[in-house]
Amino acid sequence: MTQGLQLGKLLREPLIHFLGGALLVFGFFWATGTDRDPADYAIIIDEADISRLTAGWAANFRRPPTQDELDGMIEKEIVEEIYYREALRLGLDRNDPVVRRRLFTKMRFLNTEETAGEKPSDMVLQQWMDDHPGKYILSSQYDLEQIYLGQSAPEDIAQVIERLNSGEAKSADIAKPISLPATLSKASSGAIDRQFGERFTKALEALEASQWQGPIRSGFGRHLVKITAKTPGKQAQLSDVRQQVSNDWRAAQNAAAEARSLAKYRALYDVTVAGRE
Incomplete structure (x- = not known):
């Protein structure tokens, strides 16, 4: 009888009610989903x-x-x-x-x-150009003719060149067929690189203008070349390369911003790599 009275008194304690309610809530969460937060199940289309x-x-x-x-x-x-x-x-x-x-x-x-929305002033862009002088140079431009000889030059190549320069021979009589332009006008070094290859373009730098010379090699074989006009490369002005300078400046700002953010995040982590102390 005494135990029954004690049990009844215990069941009336507020703490027991609280614990019982907590167990019921835990049981509901366990049955319907772990740690079910009602707010996480609210979908609002505003x-x-x-x-x-x-x-x-x-x-x-x-x-x-x-x-x-x-x-x-x-x-x-x-x-x-x-x-x-x-x-x-x-x-x-x-x-x-x-x-x-x-x-x-x-x-x-x-x-x-x-940083993506920043608009640099001309003063900022000019300073960027001054800090990277070798990056913004206008390449040489060429007006030229070329004759494709194939993979190997003829044995009498010196005589062929002499006849071309004297006007006794025409380029059409010597050239072998290939899907490359026979003439180029105001072609930059970069444009020539893309069509003939860097080796061909470098060889042009040593050639004199106004006469047929060669042979010089491209990625396709050997050529004779006649440069009719050449404009040497020079340091660009901001007005010539504004978009390129702006793009380079913005890329540098983005890289710096990303490096700062990564350093901040990385300081929060303890990184372990197998094989490293």
Whole structure:
């Protein structure tokens, strides 16, 4: 009898009620999902979301969506959000190289977002050019003719060149067929590189103008070349290469911003690599 009274008194204690309620809540969470936070299960499609969906539809179809079409987009948005959250709960984002790379790219974008909108002044760009003088040089330009000889030059090449320079022979009589331009006008060194190869372009620097010379080699074989005009390369002015300088400056700012962010993040981590002390 005494034990029954003690048990009844114990059951009426507030602490026992609290613990009992906690156990019930824990049991509910255990049965319906681990650590189920009600706020994490709330999906709200607000006016901004609806405006975004409507604008996206109008951009694709050149008209606003009907109510049924809008309802369909909203339903799709809800379904995607549900699947997205459930995928995260199951850990499907972990150890997935595609997801990892996408998140890595997004973080890099966020780290450089502030610098992306900066517009450098001409003074800043000119200072950047002055700090990197060898990077902004206008390449030489050439007006030239070329005769493709094939993989090997004829044994009497000196006589061939003499006849060309004297006008006794025409280039069409000597040239072998190839899908390369026979003449170039105001062609930069870079443009010639892309068509004939760097070896060919370098050889042009040592050639004199106004007469046939060679043979010189390209990636295709041997050529005779006649330079009719040459404009030597020179240091560029800002007006010549403004976009390139702006792009280079911005890339450097982004790299610096990313390095600062990475240093801040990395300081929070204890990194261990197998084989390193």
